[in-house]
Structure formats: structure tokens, C-alpha cells
Amino acid sequence: MSTGLLACVALLGALAGLAAPRVARHFTAPLAPRVAGAASNAVRDAGSTPRVVEAAPGVVRVAGTVPSAGWGATAGAVAFAGLAAALGADPVLPVLLVLAAVGLVLALVDLACLRLPDPLVGAAALVAAGGLTGAAATAGSPGRLLGAVAGAALCFACHVVLAVLPGSRLGFGDVKLAAVLGLPLGWLGGSSLALGLILPHLLHGVLVLVLLVSGRVRRDTPLPLGPxxxxxxxxxALAA
Structure with a gap:
């Protein structure tokens, strides 16, 4: 992909990122803060009501607070440019760009109030299913749809097992999102699917460890997995 076209895609991503906080605020609800040090009962479920959570000892984060548009613009530009550079003229690129735009909103909502709303996850599922079907027709490779469905099924099954383990903090919003992400990962191939299953938990584990060591969270502090x-x-997808 030419440098000029790559810059245009990055600009498109920045615009999507600028809009993401505004959209995310429709799915968050500001609530009154609780007394610092109070126990947190946040339930990470796509259908649950947002709740105030304790972000760290003595620090209370109010549900519904969405990061700034500048953060969204930067993340959108990087996400879009990376996908464009990795996939080039692949017919699946537009599908992944739209998914990335929806993903920005989902990440912002989850960071704000530990929720992955069903309407957003459902929109991502429709984009993935419809877009991949169109890409298969355009590329003349309908067999890749089987890989996409298999990827979704595998991601769903693995995360259901993780969610039902004793002491698990994995919500079923996370399970549904993982299944949706399994569609494009399965389309891209077995190596991408394997990375997509492993990398999120490695990233999350490293982040939790850093936050614990720095004293910014406790072992019982709820943290979002969606991002x-x-x-x-x-x-x-970049490694595809």
C-alpha cells in the first residue's frame, strides 16, 4: 500500500477515534462515587448495570468516565494504519477497519464502567459475519468462511471454560466478544487464531502484574479484559 493511501487510512482511523468517546458515552452512566476503601462488587456482564469500582487502594473511579477524544484519535490512527500496512489490498481489510472502529468504542466503555454492551458486541458480530461473507464472495474463497466459523466456535468454547472456572472474573460479555473476534481471526488462519487466543491473556496478565507491583490495584480490584x-x-491480525 502506498504511503499516501496509508496516510489516508490513518486519518480515517483518527476520525473514527475522535467519534468513539462520544458514542461510548451513550453506553455509560455516571454514578455517585462510593466511600474510598469500600468493597467493590462490580459484575462484568454485558447486560449488567454500570457500577462504581475501586481502581486502587484509596482511589475510587466513577463508572461512566470516558477517556478523551485525543486518546481515541491516536488509538484509531495506529489501529487503522497497522491493519492497512499488514493487509494491504486484501478484501478483508474494510471489514477489519469497521471492526476496529467498533472495538475502539467497546474498549472505551469497558475501561469506563467494566461493561461490554450487547448492542455493540452484536453490531461487531453483524459487521464480521456480513463483511466476511462479502469478502469471501469477492475473493472467490467461500471455504475461508468455514475457518471463520470454526475460529468463533473455538474462541467461544475456550472463554466459556475460563468463565466458569472457580474464582474466575471473566464475564460473559468477554466471552461473546471473544467469539466475535474469532470470526476474523479464523478467517486469517490458524496462526492468527492461536495468537488471538493467547496474546490477550498475556497482555492482561502483564498489565495486572505491573499494576500490582506498583501498588495501583489490589488483588481483588476488578479490571476490564475487553481492551x-x-x-x-x-x-x-498484524502477524497474519
Whole structure:
């Protein structure tokens, strides 16, 4: 892909990132802060009501606070440019760009209030299923749809197992998002699918370890997994 076209895609990503916080605010609800040090009961479920969570000892984060548009623009530009550079003229690129735009909103909502709303996850699923079907027809490779469906099924099964383990903090919003991300990862191939399964949990584990060592969170502090799922899938797509 030419430098000029790559710059245009990055600009498109920046615009999507600028819009992402505005969209994300429709799925978050500001709530009154609780007393610092109070126990946190946040339930990470796509259908649950957003709750105030304790971000660290003595620090309370109010659900519904969405990061700035500048953050979104930077993340959008990087995400779009990376996909364009990695995939070039592949017919699946537009599908992944739209998924990346929806993913930016999902990440912002999850960071704000530990939720992955069903309408957003459902929109991502429709984009992935419809877009990959169109890409298969354009590329003349309908067999790749089987890989996409298999990828979704495998991601769903693996994350259901993780969610039902004793003491698991994995919510079923995460399970549904993982299944949706399994569609494009399965399309891209076995290596991308394997990376997409492993990388999110490695990234999340390293982040949790750093936060624990720095004293910014406790062992019982709820943390969002959605951004790690999305980042891991993005990195796996870059390696396709």
C-alpha cells in the first residue's frame, strides 16, 4: 500500500477515534462515587448495570468516565494504519477497519464502567459475519468462511471454560466478544487464531502484574479484559 493511501487510512482511523468517546458515552452512566476503601462488587456482564469500582487502594473511579477524544484519535490512527500496512489490498481489510472502529468504542466503555454492551458486541458480530461473507464472495474463497466459523466456535468454547472456572472474573460479555473476534481471526488462519487466543491473556496478565507491583490495584480490584481482547486480536491480525 502506498504511503499516501496509508496516510489516508490513518486519518480515517483518527476520525473514527475522535467519534468513539462520544458514542461510548451513550453506553455509560455516571454514578455517585462510593466511600474510598469500600468493597467493590462490580459484575462484568454485558447486560449488567454500570457500577462504581475501586481502581486502587484509596482511589475510587466513577463508572461512566470516558477517556478523551485525543486518546481515541491516536488509538484509531495506529489501529487503522497497522491493519492497512499488514493487509494491504486484501478484501478483508474494510471489514477489519469497521471492526476496529467498533472495538475502539467497546474498549472505551469497558475501561469506563467494566461493561461490554450487547448492542455493540452484536453490531461487531453483524459487521464480521456480513463483511466476511462479502469478502469471501469477492475473493472467490467461500471455504475461508468455514475457518471463520470454526475460529468463533473455538474462541467461544475456550472463554466459556475460563468463565466458569472457580474464582474466575471473566464475564460473559468477554466471552461473546471473544467469539466475535474469532470470526476474523479464523478467517486469517490458524496462526492468527492461536495468537488471538493467547496474546490477550498475556497482555492482561502483564498489565495486572505491573499494576500490582506498583501498588495501583489490589488483588481483588476488578479490571476490564475487553481492551486486552481487542488489542491481542489486532496484534494477531498484524502477524497474519
Amino acid at each position: 486486552a481482547l481487542l488489542t491481542g486480536a489486532w496484534l494477531a
